[in-house]
Amino acid sequence: MSNSFTRTTKQRNAVIEVLRDHKGFISAQDIHNFLKNSASTVGLSTVYRTMTALTTSNDVDVMLREDGEALYRLCSSVHHHHLVCRDCGTTIEIQADYVEAWAKDVSQAHGFSDIDHTVEIVGICKKCKK
Amino acid sequence: MSNSFTRTTKQRNAVIEVLRDHKGFISAQDIHNFLKNSASTVGLSTVYRTMTALTTSNDVDVMLREDGEALYRLCSSVHHHHLVCRDCGTTIEIQADYVEAWAKDVSQAHGFSDIDHTVEIVGICKKCKK
DNA sequence: TTGCTAATGACAACCATTGTCAATAAGGAA
DNA sequence: TTCCTTATTGACAATGGTTGTCATTAGCAA
Ligand SMILES: [Zn+2]
Ligand SMILES: [Zn+2]
Ligand SMILES: [Zn+2]
Ligand SMILES: [Zn+2]
Numbered sequence: 001m002s003n004s005f006t007r008t009t010k011q012r013n014a015v016i017e018v019l020r021d022h023k024g025f026i027s028a029q030d031i032h033n034f035l036k037n038s039a040s041t042v043g044l045s046t047v048y049r050t051m052t053a054l055t056t057s058n059d060v061d062v063m064l065r066e067d068g069e070a071l072y073r074l075c076s077s078v079h080h081h082h083l084v085c086r087d088c089g090t091t092i093e094i095q096a097d098y099v100e101a102w103a104k105d106v107s108q109a110h111g112f113s114d115i116d117h118t119v120e121i122v123g124i125c126k127k128c129k130k
Numbered sequence: 131m132s133n134s135f136t137r138t139t140k141q142r143n144a145v146i147e148v149l150r151d152h153k154g155f156i157s158a159q160d161i162h163n164f165l166k167n168s169a170s171t172v173g174l175s176t177v178y179r180t181m182t183a184l185t186t187s188n189d190v191d192v193m194l195r196e197d198g199e200a201l202y203r204l205c206s207s208v209h210h211h212h213l214v215c216r217d218c219g220t221t222i223e224i225q226a227d228y229v230e231a232w233a234k235d236v237s238q239a240h241g242f243s244d245i246d247h248t249v250e251i252v253g254i255c256k257k258c259k260k
Numbered sequence: 261t262t263g264c265t266a267a268t269g270a271c272a273a274c275c276a277t278t279g280t281c282a283a284t285a286a287g288g289a290a
Numbered sequence: 291t292t293c294c295t296t297a298t299t300g301a302c303a304a305t306g307g308t309t310g311t312c313a314t315t316a317g318c319a320a
Contacts, residue, residue, distance in 0.1 A: 007266055007317045029307070043269040048308065068198030068276080069307065083240055092240055096232060103251050110213055110222055111256035118250045121233050126241035137286050137297055159276070173300040178277065198307080199276065261320105268315065274308080284299070290292085 003057040014040040015050045016074075024089025025063050025071035063120065085125035094121075133187040144170040145180045146204075154219030155193050155201035193250065215255035224251075 005012065018031050032047045051072050054060040061075040063082065076093060079100070083092040099119060107115045135142065148161050162177045181202050184190040191205040193212065206223060209230070213222040226249075233247045 005266085009267065009317075011268070027307090045270085045309085046268055049267085064194045064198055066194075067307095068194055068200065070198065083236060083242060085242070086244070086246075094236055096236070099229060099232060102226060102229060106213060106224055106226070107251055107253055111259075112213060112215070112251070112253035113259055114216070115251060115253040116216075117252070118248055121237055121242070121245060121247045123237055123242035123245040129241075129243055135297090139286075139298065141299070157276090175278085175301085176299060179298085197276095263320090264318095266315105266317075268313105270313100271311085273310070276307090277305080279304070280302085282300100284297105286297075287295100289294085 001057075001059055003053050003059055005053060010040060011042045011046050012050050014038075014042055015047055016054075019054075019060065019072065019074045022073075024084065024091045025061075025073045026089075027065075027069055027071050029069075031072075081119040081121070083121045083123070085128055086122050087124055087128040090125050090127075131187075131189055133183050133189055135183060140170060141172045141176050142180050144168075144172050145177055146184075149184075149190065149202065149204045152203075154214065154221045155191075155203045156219075157195075157199055157201050159199075161202075211249040211251070213251045213253070215258055216252050217254055217258040220255050220257075 001016075014035055015031055018034055019026070028044070028047045028051050031051075032042065032044045035042045035047075051060065051070075055062055055072070058077055059074065060072045061082070063071045063073070063084075065071055073091060078095075080093040080095050081099075083094050084090070096119075103115065103117045103119075107113070131146075144165055145161060148164055149156070158174070158177045158181050161181075162172065162174045165172045165177075181190065181200075185192055185202070188207055189204065190202045191212070193201045193203070193214075195201055203221060208225070210223045210225045211229075213224050214220070229249060233245060233249075237243070237245045
């Protein structure tokens with residue numbers, strides 16, 4: 001947790017708490033709704049501001065749902081990708097050195113530089129499979 | 131072009147024409163704006179409807195920009211991924227059997243089924259590199 | 261305790277996307 | 291060619307996620 005806040009607030013702690021307790025990716029709107037039905041309510045603006053900060057500090061990963069809504073998740077800081085269950089949201093962090101190397105090779109082969117890549121796998125996990 | 135339209139219209143042809151002439155990914159809004167300054171103007175709703183149909187028929191690929199806006203591109207129908215220039219939008223279709231196999235293996239190893247995956251590489255192409 | 265100011269939250273503004281529906285036009289039938 | 295059915299269009303409203311505004315609140319260092 002290397003975020004760049006200069007002060008500690010209960011609102012931010014509440015948001016981070018929700019992220020900690022949630023196993024998969026979750027939207028800002030859902031974090032806000034969840035806290036609405038709890039002891040510590042947090043303004044929607046604050047949720048968004050917190051997510052932006054946590055994203056910048058690399059404490060959370062962002063994933064875009066098909067409709068474009070942003071989903072967030074507390075993640076380890078080492079580079080990795082995700083295997084996500086389409087139903088329950090359960091997320092497994094995956095690493096694959098070969099894929100990293102492949103991305104670099106393909107890019108160089110075509111003369112591209114300053115590479116960034118997206119690799120996500122979505123499917124149905126064992127539990128959700130009937 | 132195996133779309134499911136039952137009639138041919140000049141509006142749809144105009145939209146497809148724009149996609150043909152555009153080398154990279156382009157948003158519905160931009161297609162609409164481009165046609166606004168041309169002979170054949172097309173309503174925004176029609177642009178969206180056309181993109182939805184072309185996406186369903188697999189004639190165009192969809193890619194989400196960081197801010198969540200959808201970008202479209204006429205693509206070959208064989209499964210592939212993209213190498214995109216962050217600056218000029220130039221797009222190269224890439225295929226990698228190993229990555230396909232890897233996605234399948236990782237999924238199975240974790241008990242996931244009905245897999246779908248996203249693999250995109252963005253960077254700066256040779257021309258745009260200073 | 262006090263003072264500075266980061267942080268909050270209610271609210272408005274923004275903007276891509278979808279829904280609505282009366283008017284239009286593609287194209288098969290006659 | 292003309293007529294008719296209805297797929298398609300487009301202007302406009304509505305939706306919903308996200309960002310901007312700004313007066314008020316509350317960390318925290320002195
Ligand atoms: Zn599941
Ligand atoms: Zn990677
Ligand atoms: Zn493609
Ligand atoms: Zn370029």
